[in-house]
Every structure is written in C-alpha cells, then in structure tokens.
Amino acid sequence: MNTSLFLQLLINGLIVGALYGVVGMSFVLIYKASRIVNFAQGEFLLIGAWACWWLLTYYQLPFYVGFPITLAFMMVFGVVLQTVVLRPMIGEPIISVIMVTIGLSIFFQALIKWMFGVFAKPFPPIFESPTMNVFGLEVQTVYVASLLISILIMAGFGWFFKFSRLGLAMRATAFDQQVAQSLGISVKRMFALSWAISAMVSAVAGVVVGVVNGVSSALSVFGIKVFPAVILGGLDSVIGAVVGGLIVGLLENVAHYVDSQWLNWGNMYEIAPFYVLILILMLKPYGLFGTKDIERV
C-alpha cells in the first residue's frame, strides 16, 4: 500500500471537496431562497474565472485590484440575470424554470468559448513563492490558500445566516414568502440578493480553481459535480452542501486510489460519487440533512 500517495489524495480530496462545498452552498442559496434549480451554477465559476483572468492579463491589474472588480462584476451579473431572466419566470412551472437555467448554461458555455477559445490559459502568478512549508511538508501555496478561502466563505455563510439582518430575512423568505412580506421583507430583493451572493461566491471558487489548473471550460464541470454534493447533503441544507461537497471530494480521490492500486478500471474518479449518491438516496431520500417538506412551494 502506498501511504504517501493515499495521504496526498486525501488532502486533495479535502481541498477539492471544500471547493465543491462552497459551490454547493451557493447553489443551495438560490434553491432555498427561490426554489430554482440552477443548472448554470458551473458557468458562474467559468465567467468569474475568465473575468478575473482577463482583468489580470489584458489590463495587467494586480490581483488585489482585479479580484474585487471581478466580485463586483459578478454581483451585478447575478442581480441582472435574476431580474431580467428569472423574475419573469416566477409562478411558471418548475420544469420551465429548469429549462431556462439549462438554456443559460448552454448559452454561457458557447459565449465563453467564442470569446476566449477552448484552450486552458494559465493565470499570471499570484503568490510570491509557489510552494510553502506546512508542518514540514512542502505544499503548493494555492492549495493552502484554496482551503483557507473555502473555510472563510463557509464561516461567512454561517455568520450571514445566523446573525445578519439580511441573512435572517433570506431564511424567512425561504421559509414562507408571505410571512416574509408581512415582516416588511421584499421577496424580489431577496431573490436578487441570493443570486448576487451565489454568483460572487461561485466566482471565488472559479478563480481558485483557475489559479490551480488554468482557466478553461473544464471549470464548469464543478456545476455538475455539485449535484451529487448537494443532493447528498439535502437540497435545501447549507451545512449539507458543505458535508456533501467534502464527501464527494474525498470519495473521488479514494476511488481514484483504489482504482489505481488494484482495480485499474479507469475513470473511477468521475463516477464513484454518483454510485454513492444513488446508494444514499435509496436509504435517505431527502439527503443527509434535507428537510422533508422539500417539495412545498
């Protein structure tokens, strides 16, 4: 047994899983607030990463300037998308809304390919030294940064929903829109806000992955990986998204290890999460943390 490879894969799983968790949370945020299943979540990563890449390479902006601009852009992007495309869909059948988000996903994929081409482009170096020393181990700086950013975002979400005025309002909106309105909350604004936050957070994940792997259309795979993660966790649970993300990340890597050591079937990395997803859904149809009245409108 190759212990160091196994350890390496576990750490990879943790780092990638945390990112899945982050993207999962931003997916759940939209789902909870407005009951929309956003199939274009992966494209949020893509757009965010390309926007940042473009600012950094084309305009040669330093990261600490380009990154905030990217976030501001994504916030506006989320609000505009919600108000222009999805607000008119309120009250339409769920399947129509799903078709719209699938349509958005295809549209943005194509647009991005047309604008930036199909090849991966590397980010300009962001950290002064590409590796750093953690407990005597030589680790890539971006990995450490990635994990820290994920944890920071998760803590931020926790704080937002538990203590902030808008976070409480968003939970109230998710609970019952009429009740929310009776409390003076504008449900329309909450929808827009949820899309804005979701787009921004996904963009952060997009930039992180872009810095690690280079920016390419492959980024939107995160939008697909996020499904087993959030369904595992229970579609409407933010904590579930984090746990689901970590499980999927670890599973992929453990499966990869098992495959490379013994099975040699190939591709286990891609499909293992989905097998486990099916298993868990047979045992717990609402996911690990989901609430049972998930279909209530």
Added chain:
Amino acid sequence: MAAAPAPKTAKPLLLSVNNIEVVYNDVILVLRGLSLEVPEGEIVALLGANGAGKSTTLKAISGLLKTEDGAVTRGDITFAGERINGIDPDQIVRRGIFQVMEGRRIVSDMTCLENLRLGAFTRRDRGVKDDIEMVYNYFPRLKERTGLAGYLSGGEQQMLAIGRALMARPKLILMDEPSMGLSPLLVKEVFSIIRQINRDLGVTILLVEQNARMALQAASSGYIMESGKVVLDGTAEELTSNEDVKEFYLGGGHEERRSFKGLKSFKRRKRWI
C-alpha cells in the same frame, strides 16, 4: 384641515377604509363596499362569522392581498392621511402597519430571538436591543424558550407573533384572531396584554375576532361584517347591549342561526352609498 366625517370619538382617524371592493383571482368578489374607520390610539374590533371577509379586509389594508392574487378593485384605503391601496406589503410595513396573520405564522425553524429580530427587519435604529427586552417584559416566558419557535405551545406562539409585531414599532397592528385555539385562561392573558400594549405604547389595533365578548371588552368601538360588508357598527357598549349581537355573538347559541338581514331591529348603515 377638513374635519373628519362623523367622528365617533374626538381622536383623529389613523385608518379609514372607504367603500372597498376586493376580488380574488379576478373573479371571486369577496368584499362588496366595505367601510370602516380606526381612530388613533384605539382598539377597534372587527367581528363576523366564518367567511365574512374579516381576514380579507386586513389583507387589503396590509397589502398582503397581493400575495394571494387578490386586489382592491374599488374604493380607497387611507392611512395617516395617505392613500395606500396598491402599495406592496413590504412598503406598507415601513409606513407603520403590521399584520399579525391568522394562525400566528411564526418562522418555526428559527428561535424566538431570531423571530423577534426579524420583526425589526425594517428598522435600522439602535433601539432594537431595548425593544427585545421590552417584548420579554411583556412575555417573560418567551425569554426562557431558547429552542426553535416551532416547538412553542400555541399560546407562546401567539405571544411571539405579537412580540414580533411590536419589534417593528408599528403605528397600527392588524390582529387576526389572536384567541384562535387558545384555552380560556390563555385568551384572557393574551387580551390583557393586547390592552396593555395599546395603553403603554399607544399602538392602534384593529382586532379581528371570533370571540366577540373578549374583543368588545378590549375595544372602544366595533364593526360587524357579513358577506363582505359591514352590517352594524357602534361603540363597544352599544354593540354589547345590542339584542342581535347578544343573540348571535355573545350568548345563547341554542336557537337556530339566522341571518342578520331577517331581523327587525337590524339597522343597516349605508354611509358611503
């Protein structure tokens, strides 16, 4: 300023509903020319049988009608001198009207404290913390409950719903059947707190109730509705001593129930037509 029409009390009107018609889903006509007036600082009772349109009246005032595909198709609602029909419910809360909906409607997957903080959503001032203490003073048992609000008893949930309304510091509270499903003892407690709130804080209250006796004890004046219209109004004493009200809403109950329309002593008021 023009004098208010036919004031029953010397107090200025905070709310006046003028001959409104309400339609759900573009076809179901529920209110047919309803009018009522709420003077500032008073408790006004709105009574009537099931399905008379009491809750609909409150939702028309608070704007929540919009959330149920209903609309005010005729008439005016004037609050503090301004016409408010057609305004979104969240804006109406900001103007100082807060509806405590039928069935409490607290956010059951949040704690008491979170529910109270939600009540103050429209506020940005620093007084929110003090007001939470104020609500706990009115309802000491809410302070002890640290779990989710969904696990509170019916009475506690009603108290939380009222407390949450206070957190918005409204000028007018629209209260829909606060006594629903409570034991007689709790009904008493809730009503005494409603009176206390009205007295201490000067909040005006429009109170919808099935429990006419309790409501008329608390209120200074009242309206009785039937099939989407006001069929009788007067001061609380007038209504309490009215024979028909006694028969239908306050006592007996052994006689077969008839409509108000068939009664001789019934005086219909058509002030707006």
